[in-house]
Amino acid sequence: MLDEAVRTLKPTTPEEVRAILAEAGAAARHVEVIGAGTKRAIGALDRVDVVLSTQRLDRIVDYSPEELVLTVQPGVRMADLERLTAARGQMLAFEPPNWTRLLGARGEPTLGGVLAANLSGPRRIRAGAARDHFLGFEAVSGRGELFKAGGKVVKNVTGYDLMKLMAGSWGTLAVLTEVTVKVVPAPRTQVTLLLFGLADVKASEAMGLAMNTPHEVTGAAHLPSYAAHARPLKAQMPVTALRLEGFEASVAARAEALAALLKPFGRIEMLDVAHSREFWDQVREVDAFAGDPRPLWRLSLPPAVGWRGPHGLPGDALYDWAGGQAWLMTEEPAAKVRAVAAGLGGHALCLRGAAPAFGPRSGALGELQGRVKAAFDPLGVLNPGRMEGGG
Amino acid sequence: MKMPAPDPALIARKAEIVRALRRIVPGEGVVAEPSDLVPFESDGLSAYRQSPIAVVLPETTEQVSQVLAWCQANGVKVVPRGAGTSLSGGALPLADGIVVGLSKFNRVLEVDYANRCAVVQPGVTNLAITGAVEAAGFYYAPDPSSQIACTIGGNVAENSGGVHCLKYGLTTNNLLGCELVLMSGEVVRLGGKAMDADGYDLLGLVTGSEGLLGIVTEVTVRILPRPQTAQALLLGFPSVEAAGACVGDIIAAGVIPAGLEMMDNPAIRAAEAFVGAGYPVDAAALLIVELDGPEAECAELSGHVRLLAAQRGADFVKVSGSEAERLAFWAGRKAAFPAVGRIAPDYFCMDGTIPRGRLSQVLTQITELSVAYGLGVANVFHAGDGNLHPLILYDVDINGDLEKAEAFGADILKLCVAVGGVLTGEHGVGVEKRDLMGEMFDETDLACQQRVKCAFDPGLLLNPGKVFPVLHRCAELGRVHVHRGKVAFPELPRF
Numbered sequence: 001m002l003d004e005a006v007r008t009l010k011p012t013t014p015e016e017v018r019a020i021l022a023e024a025g026a027a028a029r030h031v032e033v034i035g036a037g038t039k040r041a042i043g044a045l046d047r048v049d050v051v052l053s054t055q056r057l058d059r060i061v062d063y064s065p066e067e068l069v070l071t072v073q074p075g076v077r078m079a080d081l082e083r084l085t086a087a088r089g090q091m092l093a094f095e096p097p098n099w100t101r102l103l104g105a106r107g108e109p110t111l112g113g114v115l116a117a118n119l120s121g122p123r124r125i126r127a128g129a130a131r132d133h134f135l136g137f138e139a140v141s142g143r144g145e146l147f148k149a150g151g152k153v154v155k156n157v158t159g160y161d162l163m164k165l166m167a168g169s170w171g172t173l174a175v176l177t178e179v180t181v182k183v184v185p186a187p188r189t190q191v192t193l194l195l196f197g198l199a200d201v202k203a204s205e206a207m208g209l210a211m212n213t214p215h216e217v218t219g220a221a222h223l224p225s226y227a228a229h230a231r232p233l234k235a236q237m238p239v240t241a242l243r244l245e246g247f248e249a250s251v252a253a254r255a256e257a258l259a260a261l262l263k264p265f266g267r268i269e270m271l272d273v274a275h276s277r278e279f280w281d282q283v284r285e286v287d288a289f290a291g292d293p294r295p296l297w298r299l300s301l302p303p304a305v306g307w308r309g310p311h312g313l314p315g316d317a318l319y320d321w322a323g324g325q326a327w328l329m330t331e332e333p334a335a336k337v338r339a340v341a342a343g344l345g346g347h348a349l350c351l352r353g354a355a356p357a358f359g360p361r362s363g364a365l366g367e368l369q370g371r372v373k374a375a376f377d378p379l380g381v382l383n384p385g386r387m388e389g390g391g
Numbered sequence: 392m393k394m395p396a397p398d399p400a401l402i403a404r405k406a407e408i409v410r411a412l413r414r415i416v417p418g419e420g421v422v423a424e425p426s427d428l429v430p431f432e433s434d435g436l437s438a439y440r441q442s443p444i445a446v447v448l449p450e451t452t453e454q455v456s457q458v459l460a461w462c463q464a465n466g467v468k469v470v471p472r473g474a475g476t477s478l479s480g481g482a483l484p485l486a487d488g489i490v491v492g493l494s495k496f497n498r499v500l501e502v503d504y505a506n507r508c509a510v511v512q513p514g515v516t517n518l519a520i521t522g523a524v525e526a527a528g529f530y531y532a533p534d535p536s537s538q539i540a541c542t543i544g545g546n547v548a549e550n551s552g553g554v555h556c557l558k559y560g561l562t563t564n565n566l567l568g569c570e571l572v573l574m575s576g577e578v579v580r581l582g583g584k585a586m587d588a589d590g591y592d593l594l595g596l597v598t599g600s601e602g603l604l605g606i607v608t609e610v611t612v613r614i615l616p617r618p619q620t621a622q623a624l625l626l627g628f629p630s631v632e633a634a635g636a637c638v639g640d641i642i643a644a645g646v647i648p649a650g651l652e653m654m655d656n657p658a659i660r661a662a663e664a665f666v667g668a669g670y671p672v673d674a675a676a677l678l679i680v681e682l683d684g685p686e687a688e689c690a691e692l693s694g695h696v697r698l699l700a701a702q703r704g705a706d707f708v709k710v711s712g713s714e715a716e717r718l719a720f721w722a723g724r725k726a727a728f729p730a731v732g733r734i735a736p737d738y739f740c741m742d743g744t745i746p747r748g749r750l751s752q753v754l755t756q757i758t759e760l761s762v763a764y765g766l767g768v769a770n771v772f773h774a775g776d777g778n779l780h781p782l783i784l785y786d787v788d789i790n791g792d793l794e795k796a797e798a799f800g801a802d803i804l805k806l807c808v809a810v811g812g813v814l815t816g817e818h819g820v821g822v823e824k825r826d827l828m829g830e831m832f833d834e835t836d837l838a839c840q841q842r843v844k845c846a847f848d849p850g851l852l853l854n855p856g857k858v859f860p861v862l863h864r865c866a867e868l869g870r871v872h873v874h875r876g877k878v879a880f881p882e883l884p885r886f
Contacts, residue, residue: 065643066642066643066747066748068642118587118592124586125586128564129586131592131595132560132564141839143871145838146835147836149839149840151813151831152746152811153746153777153811153812154744154777155552155561155816155817157549157561157599157817157818158813158815158820158824158831159820159831159836159837159840159858160596160600160840160843160844161596162843164563164594164595164596165591165593165595165843167595168587168591169591173591184647185642185645185646212504212507212528213616214616214617214619214685215685216684246688247688248691249688249691250687250688250691252687253686253687253688300585300586300587302506302508302584302585303505303586304505321586324586345584345585346585347585347588358589359589361590364579365581365590368579368846369590371845372593372596372846375842375845375846376839378869378871379871387590
């Protein structure tokens, strides 16, 4: 486990990262890799000799709004990137969460951390995840080799798509030293339609109906009583929300059509731009479940499955991605939560609590994952144990 | 372009290999007669041909698994093949290998509207997926030009794009899961119907891996509700620069069109002569802008686009007034390749991507190269995402023309990389751009990629001779080099 006395190195150049990792490999040392460390509570960690933070690799290398690409070092803070792109009417379409309140973490999340964890917010259902916007990188592998993959243009199939592999690898394969991501025009406006008092199964139906229209829903979430009642919404009954974004005339036309379609589900309220933004920020950050002592699970599921209460597990849930991402606070044993998720065709990640974050690896797929890890980090230098699965 | 020297010992084992394959796939599923192998000799990159030892056409995942396991145990190389429409030679057979064709995997297994996905076998064509779901108002978004013929398995292997990928993404952005058979014969499932999976994103890694990591035997794709309306605009410009600037203006205005294509004058003329789409044959450059969504959105954005075009001096503007007219606008663009095929006996289609801002510089230099090589060129361009398709015109019957065309193509791709772009935007590296990989990647970069290959196929039996200019033995790559001695950055705090 992490020892308070372990030193944190903050290299300022890719070459320094390379030197540190080459030496770590030679000396059989183990390195914890972090950005600002806001998500380091996720996943176990074996003993390490040193912490390597990419925080001081924080240069904006190139931003070409007209080319829809942004190249930065991984330590650039998300808040700074949001300001930078917003000034040019653009954004990262995958709406990455911070999860700092949720995890009770201090510090400012970095883009490197967001990519390493492949985070994405409510717009995932329309725009894809971090991995879908990750165009290229330079990194130092566990072998201490500085290498690059991908490119700095929006469309590229040259060589293996190692960006997909780095996204969601939690720093276990390589330390990113430069990343290129796609940026897109930010929508001019947004509205949110709210439905009230729907049972989970009814809400699932309403979200499915909306998602199967051509109205380009960019957020579909359901907050059952507990989640709706919690801060900050403090509603007296379950709330189901559907977001529309885009040009004004288009949003107005789609909102009208969608409201007509959803009439059988009862009263509909519209949130204006400011309230809509605020609402989806809260969904993205899972604010309703921040500060609760119960273990917190994230279930990734086929969107339309389940819905027998919180998927048959006692506890309290909040559903995003039209049901494809279920947040669940439950005291049930980890093995049971994972088995329910797997039985529904998905998987579960423990974000908060005593259980290991990741599920066990097994069979041919587990062995293949192990060989991929070894291809980049044969000595197990980087984030040892971080993605190791438990029961 | 040279393929690795075939192993005569393997070719000599043909009878034994065919017998073994027939034990696994009985009946007509193994093709071995030289005359029957002719249709498999080449793919969409028809300049290169090679007859394989045999072709096997399995019908089940179990058969694919057994074929690969037998080949691994016997050191036999394998080239996977879908419909054989690859433009980069990804399915080019090897003289000392067999071809595994997936054409019999042609069923749509499940359409799941509640989860907005379809589960299909890899031999189903791209267009047939849309065909299976369109009655319910859905479609499969990626639309490579060959979509009538190309298969979804091939699309996964090549990470295929199409004219609508600016807004809707490439194949990789529209996949949820697949079943993959490894060279060892092991079968793994990657992803499923959920939006992400546990562990490393191997689905994303396998997509676009050009048949070097495994054989896909089932695919789960995302399907989308069809937009309510679509409208196309034809915009003619007096210069390529003006058209290029207009593309930048459209994106700067916050508009991401469903499709945003450019054609230069030779391409406009060839297409117009071929299909009579109503293109302005005197324009230096033509933009086709497609807008989709609710009617109110198309009307609003169409107004924005026309205004921006006028400000850049567009002197030809035509807006589709009906679905038939919209399709007619596209007919010219979609027929651009065969149209060019009518004005020259042979052509090579290049596929580099560049930062859009460098377009006029790149087109000027391509024109200069065209003069220097004495070969004509027509340019079609996925302008929105900077993906350039120069068509190099040549005649294979003229001695030396093929080599000249290859050299011209290589110069164009080097130019793309030099201005900050890449070798291939959607066609893949294959054999065509294999020897140019060094332009983009150094030895270390390529070693990192090849170690991934080794994690999946340590014997290097799956589609060798493609993508990597040199395929190093895995044992050699796997070695960990520990450099002792002088320590870099001695001032840094250490362990």
